[in-house]
Amino acid sequence: MCTMEAYIASRVLQGYTQYQSDKSKANYINQQAETKGARLRNEAIYTDNAFIRKQEAEEDKAAFQKEKVSTQKLNVEGAAKVAFFEKGLGGNLYNTVLGDISRQAGKQFNTIDQNYENKLRAIGYDRLSYNRRYTNQILSLPRAYKPSFMTYALSTAVDIGGVYMANQAPKTPSSMEYQTIDSSLGSN
Numbered sequence: 001m002c003t004m005e006a007y008i009a010s011r012v013l014q015g016y017t018q019y020q021s022d023k024s025k026a027n028y029i030n031q032q033a034e035t036k037g038a039r040l041r042n043e044a045i046y047t048d049n050a051f052i053r054k055q056e057a058e059e060d061k062a063a064f065q066k067e068k069v070s071t072q073k074l075n076v077e078g079a080a081k082v083a084f085f086e087k088g089l090g091g092n093l094y095n096t097v098l099g100d101i102s103r104q105a106g107k108q109f110n111t112i113d114q115n116y117e118n119k120l121r122a123i124g125y126d127r128l129s130y131n132r133r134y135t136n137q138i139l140s141l142p143r144a145y146k147p148s149f150m151t152y153a154l155s156t157a158v159d160i161g162g163v164y165m166a167n168q169a170p171k172t173p174s175s176m177e178y179q180t181i182d183s184s185l186g187s188n
Contacts, residue, residue: 004167008160015156019149026144033141044134051127055120062116066109073105 077098084094 004164007163011156011160011163015152019147019152022147026146029142029144033143037138037141040134040138044131047130047134048127051123051130055123058116058119058123062112065112069105069108069112073101076101 080097080101084090084097
């Protein structure tokens with residue numbers, strides 16, 4: 001059996017050791033969360049940049065398609081004008097054919113614009129979705145708060161006080177108290 005002083009010393013050491021252990025664990029968890037958060041932020045930036053490059057590629061593709069349609073329209077109009085001039089035709093037929101060529105080119109421009117807008121909208125939704133996903137992952141990283149030393153000190157003090165109270169020898173009554181007890185028993 002150890003002495004009360006040895007118990008107090010061991011209990012204080014145990015409380016301090018537990019505090020240091022919990023403090024180290026909290027620091028480790030926070031350091032891991034910070035590292036993972038930095039990695040997720042970098043991934044989010046790279047993913048966002050990839051979506052921006054994809055959007056720029058779609059812009060270039062739409063511009064190329066429009067230029068191709070414009071070139072085809074000019075070629076077909078030129079060929080039609082030459083054919084009409086060689087045949088000596090004009091009037092309503094001339095205007096109708098050139099109008100049809102312009103209408104067809106307009107439909108192709110409209111299709112290109114609609115496809116471009118739909119692709120940009122899809123890219124925007126994907127970009128927003130990935131942004132939310134990374135944000136939620138970062139916000140769900142575990143955080144540990146540094147423990148308060150007062151909690152461990154209070155727990156140790158309560159434990160030591162309980163052991164002290166449990167191990168105190170009961171107070172023996174003095175001879176004066178025995179006489180009071182005896183006299184009260186005899187009068188009943």
